[in-house]
Amino acid sequence: MAGRNWFNELHTPSSGILLEIGRPIAYRKSPYQEIWIFHNPLFGKVLVLDGCVMTTEKDEFFYHEMLAHPALTTHPKPERVLIIGGGDGGTLREVLRYHEVKKATLVELDREVVDLAKQHLPSLSESFSDPRSEVVIGDGAKFVKTAENGYDVVLIDSTDPVGPAEILFSEGFYRDIKSLLGKDGVLALQCESPFLHMDFIKSQKKILSSIFGKVNFYNTVVPTYPGSLWSFAFASDTVDPLELKRKPPEGLRYYDERVHRAAFTLPPFMRDELEG
């Protein structure tokens, strides 16, 4: 390893990952965070915010497909979609694969993330040029207080629940989202690792269950994320997360109808905590 440059991220105080910085690509200090993109021989381009890997070209599909498609295949008519966060564009790209979607609004706090993704991560950010997409640069928590209602699906594609993203996991924020959702509205959100953050996931279950009639969790794998096993919450008053209303788009790499059902099958160590 001598003579080579390495990035490391601690996922816990005593464990983490190592990635060779094959080639630095971009670095900016925005008003909100440090944004860094480098190229790794295995993972391709790696987007790092404040020292945490957000996404990589090679493993982003596990995450973005699984954040977007369960909500999009189960909502009866997903025409208006709101994405909070997700400035790299990957979630927006998955949402816009559905011809049913007439408008997808993405609210990202940090303009620099969107700009750098457009410049350096075209496989994720291609969707920004879709005429159905609308990008709002601003605070998601403030946005949902005053936005017009009538969204069919809201997806929260946030960073970890510390610092600026902490509010995105709060009861008030979820209540504001609930008020924006139309009848049959669905909320899906990234919800950390069941391997490392089970207490956090339980706390989210409690908050969401006080607001929505049905709250379920499902999993994917993200090799570069802490704990690798990664969960999402799915909340709605009316929509059964296991009742698919449409086929997913062709060409996906991780998600299909069968994986959808498998993803909602929680292992006993999660089920005991969440469905007990």
Added chain:
Amino acid sequence: MAGRNWFNELHTPSSGILLEIGRPIAYRKSPYQEIWIFHNPLFGKVLVLDGCVMTTEKDEFFYHEMLAHPALTTHPKPERVLIIGGGDGGTLREVLRYHEVKKATLVELDREVVDLAKQHLPSLSESFSDPRSEVVIGDGAKFVKTAENGYDVVLIDSTDPVGPAEILFSEGFYRDIKSLLGKDGVLALQCESPFLHMDFIKSQKKILSSIFGKVNFYNTVVPTYPGSLWSFAFASDTVDPLELKRKPPEGLRYYDERVHRAAFTLPPFMRDELEG
């Protein structure tokens, strides 16, 4: 990170993991490999062979439950079980949870691994004291050439397919195992990461399919393994891997009947390669 001791393992030439060595526990150079056990604040005791993490107290259940239980729940009458490798005892522990199992033989090349596991990893190695267990110190590839036949289930709990373990992924070895298996015999083996080693998995599919009538793959997650998503092959002439013959034991943390079915649900990127 200054002033602390860190273990790192490269999973590929440009990526890997970092674990703090909270406390060194044991180090031995055996005739076969370097064996190292240290304590990490998150993962508990970590067993490292030739620089690769084999298992940790905290995440071993994802692997050992998923290697053992799919074969044990689907075989019509699993009385005699053979484990190749698995010197830490974790797979043996899972096998012996079934009262149907009358004898489980474990063939481990390296006596020092068994001895160190007995001494330092009691939660895995407790099964060595079960009267139904038999430990043979020796070469698994040689063992299967001369062993008595009549095994119901064979589990291969090997290290990666390089060096001494390479032969454990060869056609000749699988043919020897086939000849040991009784009617309705089942072979299950750890088969590397679909995220990183898809070509290897495809090659195994080809070899196994030339020997067994039914070959399927299934997945688990192992946070400390390369790529995190981890696969197993399931091979038999008669046993349908989705037809469960008995309930799994109580008290498992990752495996149950529903997870069994979910685990055999391959994501499109695997299915396109393996079931096409």
